Amino acid sequence: xxxxxxxxxxxxxxxxxxxxxxxxxxxxxxxxxxxxxxxxxxxxxxxxxxxxxxxxxxxxxxxxxxxxxxxxxxxxxxxxxx
Amino acid sequence: xxxxxxxxxxxxxxxxxxxxxxxxxxxxxxxxxxxxxxxxxxxxxxxxxxxxxxxxxxxxxxxxxxxxxxxxxxxxxxxxxxxxxxxxxxxxxxxxxxxxxxxxxxxxxxxxxxxxxxxxxxxxxxxxxxxxxxxxxxxxxxxxxxxxxxxxxxxxxxxxxxxxxxxxxxxxxxxxxxxxxxxxxxxxxxxxxxxxxxxxxxxxxxxxxxxxxxxxxxxxxxxxxxxxxxxx
Ligand SMILES: [Zn+2]
Numbered sequence: 162x163x164x165x166x167x168x169x170x171x172x173x174x175x176x177x178x179x180x181x182x183x184x185x186x187x188x189x190x191x192x193x194x195x196x197x198x199x200x201x202x203x204x205x206x207x208x209x210x211x212x213x214x215x216x217x218x219x220x221x222x223x224x225x226x227x228x229x230x231x232x233x234x235x236x237x238x239x240x241x242x243x
Numbered sequence: 244x245x246x247x248x249x250x251x252x253x254x255x256x257x258x259x260x261x262x263x264x265x266x267x268x269x270x271x272x273x274x275x276x277x278x279x280x281x282x283x284x285x286x287x288x289x290x291x292x293x294x295x296x297x298x299x300x301x302x303x304x305x306x307x308x309x310x311x312x313x314x315x316x317x318x319x320x321x322x323x324x325x326x327x328x329x330x331x332x333x334x335x336x337x338x339x340x341x342x343x344x345x346x347x348x349x350x351x352x353x354x355x356x357x358x359x360x361x362x363x364x365x366x367x368x369x370x371x372x373x374x375x376x377x378x379x380x381x382x383x384x385x386x387x388x389x390x391x392x393x394x395x396x397x398x399x400x401x402x403x404x405x406x407x408x409x410x411x412x413x414x415x416x417x418x419x420x421x422x423x424x425x426x427x428x429x430x431x432x433x434x435x436x437x438x439x440x441x442x443x444x445x446x447x448x449x450x451x452x453x454x455x456x457x458x459x460x461x462x463x464x465x466x467x468x469x470x471x472x473x474x475x
Contacts (some may be wrong), residue, residue, distance in 0.1 A: 174367075178443045182417075184424055204378075209371045209387040213450065216391025220399045221418050226297035230311050234293060234318045238286045 168196045173203050181210055285325045288334045289318060296342060302415040303346045313350055317342040333429070339420065340430045343412060351408060360405045360455055362448035370450040371443055377467050393462045394453065402452035410445030417442055423471050 168176075173196045179185050180193045197204045296317065300310035320341050328337050366372075370390070379386040389396075403414055416427050424442070428435045457463050 167394060173475070179439070182424065182442075184439070193435070206371060206383065209368075209374075212385060212387025212391060213370055214446075215452075216387065216394070216452075217399055217403075217449070218418050220391075220394070220396040221298075221302075221403065223419075224298050224301065226293040226314060227311060230294055230297070230315060231290070234315065235286075235290065237319060237322055238289060 170196075170200060170203055173197070174206070177207060177210065180207075181214060193237070195199050260363060261329075284329075284330075285322060289321060292335060292338055293318070296338070299339070299415050299419050300342065300346070302400070302403055302419070303343070303412060304350045309350050313342065313345055316345050316349075320345065333426065336420060336422070336426045336429050337422070339416065340432070342454065343416075343430055346412075358451055362406065362451050365447040367447060369447060370454055373454050374474040377463065379466060389456065389464075389466070390453075394457060398456050398460060399453070402449055402456050405452040406445055406448055410441055410448055413441045414445045454469065 173180075173212055176185060176189060176193055179191065183190070185193065197207055293314065296314050299311060300313040300317075301307065302312055304310050317338065321338050324341070327389060328334060370387070372388045374380060378390060383389050403411060403418070406414055412431070415428060416422050416430060420426075422430065424435050424438045426440075427438045431438070454463075
């Protein structure tokens with residue numbers, strides 16, 4: 162837990178995007194988390210970036226497909242490929 | 244081939260560029276038996292994706308009429324090509340690949356809509372620095388949330404729509420579909436590294452677009468006026 166190589170702020174920053182997207186390996190994820198738990202500056206940047214991404218994700222248009230189009234597609238499916 | 248030929252004569256919708264070699268090969272080799280089984284299965288798989296397909300199409304085409312046409316074309320192609328879908332694999336990624344291919348082959352040529360912003364040189368942590376500069380970090384523990392709460396869905400949608408196409412496509416798949424890098428790479432048939440760099444760069448551009456829109460709509464002015472930073 163404590164005797165391995167620790168990431169610097171710069172190294173954490175370089176991994177921040179991948180970390181936000183959960184695209185890091187387990188080991189790398191754990192190292193970034195460890196740094197964020199101990200470094201207020203990086204934690205503040207991380208919280209900010211998360212807030213922006215969450216805000217976009219939550220509000221980005223979730224418009225229902227127009228009813229007429231949905232009905233047309235369902236008819237198409239029911240009619241098969243003929 | 245005759246399936247495709249028949250499809251092409253049915254109407255003018257079949258985009259020639261869509262006929263990627265892999266799809267063409269698969270259609271030619273494993274044409275499904277026409278029957279209730281295939282229709283029933285796509286009948287279960289496709290309808291749940293239509294709302295998010297339409298939302299995606301809106302951001303790709305930036306036009307409601309084109310978005311409807313795009314979803315309809317993609318659904319038609321999915322029905323006709325359903326025999327090339329391998330059961331047990333990712334239907335959503337398969338369908339969105341058809342949808343984005345349709346977009347690339349037809350609608351992108353129209354090049355309309357979207358605000359043109361100068362986003363190319365957006366530095367990292369753009370919003371973080373901008374919000375810090377106006378004193379927002381001193382007002383709240385969570386300046387990002389404070390800003391994002393003031394932006395409505397239309398404004399956030401406009402910021403995504405302001406992204407150049409290659410970034411807009413990746414960002415839309417990422418934000419609206421929650422696809423992983425790998426899935427986006429499969430949908431777009433590009434290397435994962437390309438997805439990663441476009442997504443990261445696109446997000447920086449998106450931050451600048453959000454900021455520009457927040458400034459234009461008076462949101463920044465309101466934020467700074469409503470709660471001036473405490474001064475001695
Ligand atoms: Zn740090």
